[in-house]
Amino acid sequence: MRTQTLLAICGLCLSAHAAFGQMRVEPVYSIWDVVLGQPVSQVPDLAVGQIACGTNGGPTGQPLTSFSDFLTCQPEQSGLREIEFNYDDEQDYIARAMELEYRTLQGGTSVFAHPVVVSLLVDPEGVVQGRRIFTDNRISDRERRTAFTLIRNFKARYRDWSLDCADVPMQEGQQPVGNQFIHELCTGHSPDGQTLIAIEASYLRKKGQLGINRETQEVNTGYFESQTRYEEVLSPYVPVTEP
Known part of the structure; x- marks a missing residue:
């Protein structure tokens, strides 16, 4: 009985592992999902992690509660404001709990498996005019x-x-x-x-x-x-x- 129980548990673990391998490992919302020329209000706040003012590759700026708070950030010389965000990390936590190579599968906020810092560039009218990607130096x-x-x-x-x-x-x-x-x-x-x-x-x-x-x-x-x-x-x- 004990052997059968152990085999059943192992079978469940393998099934869970295989199921996770078939899961979507891309972020729920990434920098590539942003449509340039559309209002920043259409970027879903709940589909990302933290939102903050960007600093052109420097330390993360003032935290924001929503992309719609873009006017809180200081404009650059061009008049655009940089809004930084990171990806929703829920799948990372799932992978860690299952002791998988989560960095390989998910990579947190990453592009082509490189850890990055991503941000949007928003004009005074609230229209997304651009995007930025910096490799993350905090690694x-x-x-x-x-x-x-x-x-x-x-x-x-x-x-x-x-x-x-x-x-x-x-x-x-x-x-x-x-x-x-x-x-x-x-x-x-x-x-x-x-x-x-x-x-x-x-x-x-x-x-x-x-x-x-x-x-x-x-x-x-x-x-x-x-x-x-x-x-x-x-x-x-x-x-x-x-x-």
Whole structure:
């Protein structure tokens, strides 16, 4: 009897595991579900996690209770306001409870399996004019080292757009990481010319980021920049480029 009971329990566990494997592992609502040109009020508050004012890749700003509170955020030079949000994490908790590789399946707020920070750009009338995606720097150094490779996914996604990509020259004080120095900027527009895009990726050491501590001769952990930045806006707005 005991053996039969154990087999029955194992069978239920396997069934649950298999059922989860067939579940939708995409977020309930993602940055790609946002329709540019539509009112921000149509973005469902309850389908996402936290909502806050964005800071163009910096620390999360003032928390918001709704996307409709966009006027609370300070406008950028363009007049647009950035509203940051993260994905609903309910499926992450389910996967953790089942001891699955939840980061592989769900990835939290991620794009092409890269942890990211996503946000909307809203005009004074409350119309979504653009979206931003930054690779998330609040992760381990091991994960962060590959953040610059996200640009490859974007270039593949927008291969039918008119992309013009160029290497950005090394600036004063910058250094390669090992033997690699990567700083690439792509700009372009949609086939109809109504949407403009900018994608930037970098893998380098900024001024003052030495690989080896001169006093202790030990490796300086985390002293490098590895990131990808994406911005898409409707004309006549222009993506912010920061080479």
